[in-house]
Amino acid sequence: MKAIVRVEQLQKSFGGHVAVNGVSFSIDAGEVFGLLGPNGAGKTTIVRMLTTLLRPDGGRALICGYDTCRQAGRVRQCIGYVPQALSADGTLTGYENMLIFAKLLGLKGVERERRINDMLHFMQLDDAAGRLVRNYSGGMVRRLEISQAVLHYPRVLFLDEPTVGLDPVARKGVWEKLEELRHTYRMAILLTTHYMEEADTVCNRVGILNHGEMVATGTPLELKEKMGDPAASMDDVFTHYTGNQLDTEGGSYRELRQVRRTSRRLG
Amino acid sequence: MNSGRCAVPAGVSVEGPASAAGGVIQRTLTDVLAIAEMEVRKLRHDPTELLTRAVQPVLWLLIFGQAFSRVRAFDTGGVAYQAFMTPGILSQSVMFIAIFFGISIIWEKDMGVLQKFLAMPIPRVALVLGKALAAGVRALSQAAIVFLLAALIGVPLRWHPVDLLSAAGVAILGAVTFATLSMIIAALVKTRERFMGIGQLLTMPLFFASNALYPVSIMPDWLRVVAAVNPLSYMVDFLRGALVTGQLANWPLDVGVLLAACVAFTIIATYLYPQVVA
Numbered sequence: 139m140k141a142i143v144r145v146e147q148l149q150k151s152f153g154g155h156v157a158v159n160g161v162s163f164s165i166d167a168g169e170v171f172g173l174l175g176p177n178g179a180g181k182t183t184i185v186r187m188l189t190t191l192l193r194p195d196g197g198r199a200l201i202c203g204y205d206t207c208r209q210a211g212r213v214r215q216c217i218g219y220v221p222q223a224l225s226a227d228g229t230l231t232g233y234e235n236m237l238i239f240a241k242l243l244g245l246k247g248v249e250r251e252r253r254i255n256d257m258l259h260f261m262q263l264d265d266a267a268g269r270l271v272r273n274y275s276g277g278m279v280r281r282l283e284i285s286q287a288v289l290h291y292p293r294v295l296f297l298d299e300p301t302v303g304l305d306p307v308a309r310k311g312v313w314e315k316l317e318e319l320r321h322t323y324r325m326a327i328l329l330t331t332h333y334m335e336e337a338d339t340v341c342n343r344v345g346i347l348n349h350g351e352m353v354a355t356g357t358p359l360e361l362k363e364k365m366g367d368p369a370a371s372m373d374d375v376f377t378h379y380t381g382n383q384l385d386t387e388g389g390s391y392r393e394l395r396q397v398r399r400t401s402r403r404l405g
Numbered sequence: 406m407n408s409g410r411c412a413v414p415a416g417v418s419v420e421g422p423a424s425a426a427g428g429v430i431q432r433t434l435t436d437v438l439a440i441a442e443m444e445v446r447k448l449r450h451d452p453t454e455l456l457t458r459a460v461q462p463v464l465w466l467l468i469f470g471q472a473f474s475r476v477r478a479f480d481t482g483g484v485a486y487q488a489f490m491t492p493g494i495l496s497q498s499v500m501f502i503a504i505f506f507g508i509s510i511i512w513e514k515d516m517g518v519l520q521k522f523l524a525m526p527i528p529r530v531a532l533v534l535g536k537a538l539a540a541g542v543r544a545l546s547q548a549a550i551v552f553l554l555a556a557l558i559g560v561p562l563r564w565h566p567v568d569l570l571s572a573a574g575v576a577i578l579g580a581v582t583f584a585t586l587s588m589i590i591a592a593l594v595k596t597r598e599r600f601m602g603i604g605q606l607l608t609m610p611l612f613f614a615s616n617a618l619y620p621v622s623i624m625p626d627w628l629r630v631v632a633a634v635n636p637l638s639y640m641v642d643f644l645r646g647a648l649v650t651g652q653l654a655n656w657p658l659d660v661g662v663l664l665a666a667c668v669a670f671t672i673i674a675t676y677l678y679p680q681v682v683a
Contacts, residue, residue: 189524191682211526219524223517229447238446241439242527244432270450287521296524 142167142202142293142326143188149196150183157183159350160197165343167293168324170316172337175347176380181330182222184347185298188328189219202293218287222298222330226283228272232263235271239286257285261315277308281315288319295319297329301336313340334372344372348380433531440535445542458543459550462498466491466554479623484649487560492572492644493617495551499544499576500611500637503583505604506540507591514681515597523679530675537584537671544580548573568647575647578663579640585670592677617641636666 141164150158158180165171173181186192188199190210198205204212226235236254245253258264261281271279280300287295300316301309313336319325331337337344338358345355354361354375361375448455466487474486481489513519522532552569555562587604594600612618614631615638621629632638643659646652 186520186682189520191520191523191679193683214524214526217524219521221517221520223515225517225521227443227447227518229450230443231450234443234446238439238443239525241442242436242522242525244435283521290526 141165143171143328144200145184145188145197146199147197148184148187148194148199150180150187150192150194157350158187158194161347161350161352162197163345163352163355165294165326165328167326168320169342170320170327170329170340172341172344173328173330173347174332174334174337174344174376175330179347179380180350181347182298183350185219185296185328185330189217189296190214215290216293218290218292218295220280220283220287220295220297220300222302224279226271226274226279226286228270231268231270232258232274232278232282233267235282236267236286236289239289243290245289253289257289260318261285262311275308276304277311280304280308280312284312284315284319288323288325291323292325294326294328297327299330299332301331301333309336316340334376338372346376346379353379429528433528433534436527436531437535437538440532441538441542444539448542448546455543455546455550458498458502458547461501462494462547462551463554465494465497466551466560467558470494479619481620482650485561487558488562488649489645490618491551491555491560491562492648493615493641495548495572495576495644496579496615496637496640497612497617498547498551499580499640500583501608502543502547503537503540503580504587504608504611506536506584507587507589508597508600508604510536510588510591510678510681511595511597511600514595520682523682529678530671533585533588533671533674533678534581536588537581538577540584540587541577541580544576545573548576562648563651565647565651568651572644572647575640575643575660575663578660578667579636582636582663582667582670585667585674588674589670589677592674592681595681611635611637615641616645636663639663 143163143165145161145163148158148161150156161180161184163171173184175181183192187194188201188206190206190213193207198207200206201213202216204216206213226232230238233254236258237250240250240254255264258267261284263278263282263285266274266278271282274282284295284297284300295316297316301312304312316327317340320327329341341358343355343357344361346353346361356364358372358375362370362372365374365378367374470487470490473490477486510519513522552562554560556564590603590607591600594603610631614628615635616632617637621632621638624632639659639662642655643653643663646655646659
């Protein structure tokens with residue numbers, strides 16, 4: 139099976155700090171791949187390189203066979219991206235948020251209306267479509283953002299901490315919809331998360347990052363079995379590979395501020 | 406280690422032969438309009454911003470204008486001072502709005518909206534021009550307010566429909582020009598705090614080193630040089646011709662300079678814009 143995302147020896151430094159150091163992995167169509175790691179491990183940097191926002195210093199990434207630097211335009215056509223921070227426009231209605239994206243994607247007329255309405259319906263947002271997004275709940279905002287990102291049926295969907303700041307019910311709603319998307323459109327999904335139990339239940343495979351290096355990849359089951367303890371959880375796996383250290387260098391003040399702001403706004 | 410550095414500059418993507426030039430231009434225009442439409446829709450949901458923006462020109466025209474029209478300190482070419490300064494105040498308010506527009510880009514970067522747009526298959530130049538045109542929309546509302554106010558307090562403008570339309574057009578062009586300049590600054594400074602500082606540092610000199618409030622003829626030589634390279638002067642010159650004096654002999658120069666500045670700023674902004682998120 140040909141991988142739809144192929145990452146080879148990806149490298150990125152900021153100033154003197156090596157954020158991503160020779161990371162390689164691949165994702166198949168219809169697969170949910172979780173990037174796990176403590177704050178500052180390089181998860182978001184990898185997502186930004188794969189979504190063409192950041193240029194790698196070395197190595198390369200191919201998405202649907204296109205190089206993320208040399209064929210960035212092609213890559214953008216086959217990906218959808220939901221950033222970690224709140225990115226739907228609160229001063230517009232849900233429908234308007236979708237409409238602008240549909241227009242930007244070049245959708246027209248009847249087809250545009252059909253896709254917008256289908257997606258709003260699929261995400262159970264049809265009743266709220268006419269309301270301003272600033273009055274949405276956190277789970278609704280996330281579902282709207284995902285709807286925007288998949289309007290053009292991308293082959294790969296990137297989600298950076300999709301459930302951060304959501305309550306368990308909202309979180310479950312988001313995962314159900316993502317699973318349906320994956321199943322219906324055979325979309326590959328790459329997500330980053332801090333929640334190990336989520337990674338365990340949602341991801342087909344995971345990669346664990348520590349200090350910019352991929353320290354383990356495999357299915358959650360494989361990784362747990364490697365621990366040699368039948369009762370091992372993903373938390374144990376995570377601690378095993380990333381060390382039990384308090385993260386002293388991880389997560390800049392800026393990052394933290396963003397996460398907190400997101401959770402506050404979504405909470 | 407594999408040195409996979411890309412040879413292509415940021416923002417430029419190598420596309421297949423399928424994308425014909427005509428299709429690209431049409432697509433870009435559609436995208437520019439979609440982004441501008443987003444701003445119009447936002448303003449429609451919450452028009453208070455348009456009203457608060459109206460306060461400054463009102464103060465300038467009513468207070469500064471009334472007071473200065475008694476002074477007759479310099480030659481306004483035979484027109485009343487309030488009429489002389491009205492195009493200047495319109496230009497100034499448009500420039501102020503446009504030059505602080507970049508802050509919304511920094512805001513959007515911090516929020517993650519910009520990242521989402523940059524990961525979409527949209528030409529970079531459409532993102533820049535769409536945003537700039539959104540500033541143009543606000544310029545238009547500003548022009549409407551200044552025209553209305555001038556009519557209310559009896560400023561003797563020419564009120565020629567064609568001239569009003571061309572003035573509105575040049576106001577939009579000026580807004581787009583200063584908004585693209587603003588995006589260049591935003592891409593370079595990257596934080597809101599620094600941007601506010603630079604914005605304030607720029608607006609006042611651009612305003613005072615122009616023909617907005619007084620004719621260039623009363624300036625010392627060095628200031629005339631500044632005024633001559635200041636795009637705002639050309640905007641004021643056109644608006645003054647269209648709205649007040651009727652002397653539009655300079656219009657090709659005025660529009661030409663604004664267009665040239667606009668194209669140059671757009672090219673630089675298009676190149677720098679994706680780096681805001683880096």
